[in-house]
Amino acid sequence: MLPVMEHFYTIQGEGYHQGRAAYFIRLGGCDVGCVWCDVKDSWDLSRHPLVPIEELVSHVEQTPAKLVVITGGEPLMHNLDELTSLLQSKGFETNIETSGAHPLSGSWNWICLSPKKFKAPLPGILPHANELKIVVFNRSDFEWAEKHEALVAPGCKLYLQPEWDKADTVTPLIIEYIKQNPQWELSLQVHKYINVP
Ligand code: SF4
DSSP states (O other), X not given: OEEEEEEEEEEOOSSTTTTSEEEEEEEOOOOOOOTTOSOGGGSOGGGSOEEOHHHHHHHHHTXXXXXXXXXXXXXXXXXXXXXXXXXXXXXXXXXEXXXXXXXXXXXXXXXXXXXXXXXXXXXXXXXXXXXXXXXXXXXXXXXXXXXXXXXXOTTOEEEXXXXXXXXXXXXXXXXXXXXXXXXXXXXXXXXXHTTOO
């Protein structure tokens, strides 16, 4: 059983898999405490019903989805071995969006690591990240990005993403930064522009 805040079939709006159809499972619980978090309702674990893993997977199977994204909250507050094994055994691709602040569990086709200053990632996850996504809220986040760039494996995709409410201010800074540091790319939360979940 896992605490589920919501689950829905949509398109992935950000990062490397942007634009792909994806079934999202948003798990409840987060102790990271980002001041700008846009899913604060996820934080309190007790507000989200426990759902049997088989039931969750059966919802995914009712759609044409190939890709399943596990997000939160902070999904690694829960052991995800059983959920991801079942999904992969049924042929689904498993992606996770995590701050890395809890031990890595689960079997993943893609790990999107988005480290947060409010509760830093555990070092063990960094070499496993396929994608490093830094949310830029102010200028100091570029330093935060460089610190983690040095710790991920070669070939890890590097993304800078404007914090939604600060986008007008920080997007021009990100563009300039990327022009000077072209190993980084811009990630936009396209789902918010096109108004899908
Ligand atoms: S890690 Fe994610 S869910 Fe948790 S506080 Fe930060 S943005 Fe919100």
